[in-house]
Amino acid sequence: MSLALAPLPRRAAALVPVLPLVAVPALLALPLTGDGAGPADVASALVVGYCVIRLLRERRRPLSATAALVLGLPVAGIALAALGASSPQAGLTGMGRYLQVFVLVPAAVLMLVRDRAGFRVLAWSFVGLAGWQGAVGVHQYVTRTGASYQGEDIRAVGTFGAEDVMGMATAVSLGLVCAVGIALGRAPVRQRAAAAGCALVLLLPLALSFSRGAWIATALTCALQLALAGLRRALRVAAAVAAAGVVLVGGFGVGTAQLQERMDSIAQVTDAPDQSVVDRYALWASAAGMWREHPLTGVGLKNFPEYRDGHATLALSSGSDVEGAGAEYQRQALLSPHSMYLLVLSEQGLIGLLTLAGSWLALLVCGVRRLLRVRRHGPGLDCGLVACGVLVWLLTDFVYGDIGGPSTVLTAMGLGLAAWWALAGGERWDVVPRGGLRDRDEEAVSR
Template sequence: MRLNEISIERIHTWAFYLLCGFALFSNISIAIANIFLGTLTALVLFRLWRKHDDWKNALPDGHIGIALLILMGAVILSSCFSTDISRSLRFFGDYYGYRMLALYAVMLMIWEKRQLAFIGVCVGISFFINDLAVIFQGLVQGNYRASGFSIYMSVGGFLSMLLPVLVLLLLSGRLDMRYRILAAVTLVIGCMALLFNGTRGAWLAVPIATFICAAFLIRDRKKLLVGTAIGALIFAGIFAASPALSSRFATIGDTKMQSNSERFLLWTSAAHMFADHPVFGIGFAGFKEAYQGQYILPEAKEPYLEHAHSNVMHMLAECGIIGLAALLFWWWTCLSYGFRTWLATHEIAALLIPAILLGLILQGLTEYNMGNSAVMKLHWLLMGLCLQWLQLNEGARRFSR
């Protein structure tokens, strides 16, 4: 069979299988996940070669699509003012091309809700397996910064996005009983993994993101407050009973702890970069060279850090006020779309968008998770699944315009 004789339907089927494979390894193996994603890249290019008149379907509709293009444009503009333009543009291609490929592929080639749901289940299986490994490392090996098969901070990002999603799915009552039980078990395992992973940013991001989104889901404020209080008491009891957890939690506000003080120094250096380059920043992907070569403070004890440990400060340093404004506009557009669509249609996929994004934003206040390849690949897949689910509903679709 010639390449030009392969049907579009068959290409879409292959894309579905590759997305399932990527989702299945998204939490447990960067290398294997990249094999699926790399193959998917070739398939997307082949799909566009075979049929390219619908290429716009790969992008979100309406205001969300516009906000995304504005963000990309701001990053490209910043790259043009970089001291190493080619490097900045290469990183742009990685961050907004390859790492976002799952979103493009889902929106271009996955047109059945059953397939969207199955890809989501594969993500859940991957999450569950890695969380079991995290718990084993914590309980058996006494590792309170456990990472399972992944990397410590990556697991914090996974937990920050997926735990609020699981809570909302369970509270919504939209799951069948068999899936509800599996989701509940996965949630409990995930909460245990959250404790043993020890990512302080995730400890704060998960409850805050969950509470904000649950406030839109649960109309009875008394039930919301009682449920929140019960959850807080359970975790407070666990922290009180574990000296290792309580001492780790106490460091959140300890400005003298090196991890915290080093962040303040990084943010100060990032502010200096912004002061010198306020409009376009030092150039996308230029933080490492600028920090280590010019802006590192004499008090810094870790001279080889590569990012600002904050999405906001990192964007401000690299892309200036133009980049930060575009990023904030992107966040606001997604959050407002998700909340407005939920209030109008009560489609749970709409409420999952702010849950996923708030988890990323809140953990990213003290960590540059937007630069974490594994976290962002999963983030874009999750966003693509939710957006495409809503795109298939005409009632929800109009709110993106």
């Protein structure tokens, strides 16, 4: 006698494809082992394979023409730059990484997220990862077991270690942006309150990451989210953030001296820059020199280290110091310009930059247009604020950061969230029905 399994409810069935996506940020919570592909990178590859299998079984068109054009635009520049790599292996490796981050994983997220409920589950997984990494980072600061900063092992790096000091800052920042977007939306009151609480709590580990770039990108993004959500909400949230800052820094004296010095250094990048800023300027100049010599196609994928010294100034140091958080002292080579735009410009030339940046700009324009359409009465405001916020954070961070390390897979997932909001054509949820709002899960807000 065989037992037939009852079909899942419609809402639960829609969430099933999202579960493999949630596994990616969940695996980033694990401590890193080895220098190769981490569990999250492997999971992202499996997600792409899972997506292909589902498409074959369901026999449906994978992407709309617009989505295929926007997400497929970078392929041309990446493939052309791969031909200029120093070796076939380097070309294939570089092309695979770029396709993973900017094409395949975002497309998989776009196709596997079926509705707003699935989107919110994935956004909350970002918040959960940020909370865990932030808790580890705060513990590192309190117990002085973090990465070395000004001779003290106090820099919060989470499970990413001293070799990837931007990993925790990226995870916490993206989680904070997701939490702010949910809090400013029209979700039930308890969910919005929980998201607002998470956002306030995440301010502490973000501060203790001592990452000036993450601070700037997060402040800019959250200010934009507040402006898009409305003036009254913006004022209330700004007051809450200011109060939390006073309590954390003024009341408890959390990292007062180091934080003040780090904040002051933001304004000193031209007057009296520290060595990290000097190195960054030198790397930027080197990338610009490569582009001037190879303006259209660049020097080829993964060729920046080979051409760096030939275009760098004498101010460039041999590397950065890495120590703490379980790592022995070592010098970490400077193998990229620490600017995604300049990395693409130097290795892929104008063709590569225009295709990649064109794809990102198309996502931003489509996403903001849809957000403005639903801002007053339409459902999905929280999804729009999260998606546009994540994309703005990434595009801002790309000015002084690039891909590299285990946290890079979060970039791919974030671009997928933005792509779903901007390009998903299966739902007409941007159209407001006559006489009203709302999703069932948003009706409670008006009561």
